[in-house]
Amino acid sequence: MKLPIYLDYSATTPIDPRVAEKMIQCMTPDGNYGNPASRSHAFGWHAEEAVEEARKNVAALINCDPREIVWTSGATESDNLAIKGAAHFYQKKGKHIITCKTEHKAVLDTCRQLERDGFEVTYLDPETNGLVDLKKLEAAIREDTVLVSIMHVNNEIGVIQDIEAIGELTRPRKIIFHVDAAQSAGKVPIDLQKAKVDLMSFSAHKIYGPKGIGALFVRRKPRIRLEAQMHGGGHERGMRSGTLATHQIVGMGEAFRLAKEEMATENDRLRTLRDRLLKGFEDMEEVYVNGDMEHRIAGNLNISFNFVEGESLLMALKDLAISSGSACTSASLEPSYVLRALGRDDELAHSSLRFTIGRFTTEEEIDYTIELVRKNVGKLRELSPLWDMYKEGIDLKSIQWAAH
């Protein structure tokens, strides 16, 4: 067993060696290195073939038409193109957008930018289990609502939103429905023939493909139109200009092809490991799982160890690559905005750890993790005045703390 143990698969994943093999074939002088947009020679034709093969593989995983896939640099760009592109194209119909407080920053910050451009945004509060209440969503819909953006799987707590049900609310009202599926593709079945989603963002590196490549699904029937955010050679039917990165695209295609083949068996394995991890903590006092356990991806466990501060716990767990909050915000001292949106006390938000398990995680690594976490939570609780007070039966909420 190699240390440190990687348990941060929701931050990123290593490229599957089978994917890397395919990518290398599109890079060197004896490989498929042409520009897919070159029409005048075989180098271009071969590269275009590889790109279209990858497009089919991506489309197959989510059951859509390959012509509905637009390549981007990643899910952040896809979110920007979807939300800004649709909001601006359809702004004559209305300027109201609905999203949720636990969305990824790529969605929240894009909505903030649109507010500066004169749009109005409603940020829904999730329920305490992390799920959006459909009745509250329906109640937030207005005459001038043009776009609803709700993520499929949350990056921190792994909960799965019911996108099929949301699509039933938006479609009859002709409201565009965008879904950030960066954390769900390859982990949760997606059927875009069934789900009435209009725009869907994808990333390759969350599912054993390379970083720097993603895609946006743009529905053809009913046809969804976007205002391009990147102008140039008119690639991707004018929606996203820029030379297609053949090796990246081929990598994403192969990663999605493998995901389709292996998702079911892989999920069973991940769930067994995740449940083993959770079971390892179950007899400890004052341990809280964050987010719904039933509507949740197999590889995620987000858990708070009350009366232990998260940063000191991470320091003790240097043999584990895990995160406290999401990697995008872990440079700041703020507790996770996602956990706060669930209504978790700041104390519990400060005490949270996110374990995300993936393709290369072993049972041995999980057992080592359990032992290490138990030992150090115990050690830090011995050091914690709050733990003493809890043990003495003092209600911490009854104390007047001097905030600083």
Place this chain on the structure above:
Amino acid sequence: MAYSEKVLDHYENPRNVGTMDKDDSHVGTGMVGAPACGDVMKLQIKVNDDGIIEDAKFKTYGCGSAIASSSLLTEWVKGKTLEEAGKIKNTEIAEELALPPVKIHCSVLAEDAIKAAIQDYQTKK
């Protein structure tokens, strides 16, 4: 974040962890910080009849720098008079532990803790 060696040493081998009887007339207790802010420090001193701090104990909920700041403080105050201990500045703690700017508040909290413990002891008398 990279921690200094001294922070790591105090974090891994904290000195003077423990609790004293807060009702003992020789013991002064200071508890500062707030759970919602991510750190709470409890510092206790035992003062002899000559006004010298004989013993010190701490418990801290907080990051590694907060734990190290309080651990270091218990080492420093032992053997000092109340007056000397009350003069310890947060900047000295921050310097000794090479705390980065975002962690200066940990040393401030430690200074507040010793002042609160001294005040508690004096109020009791």
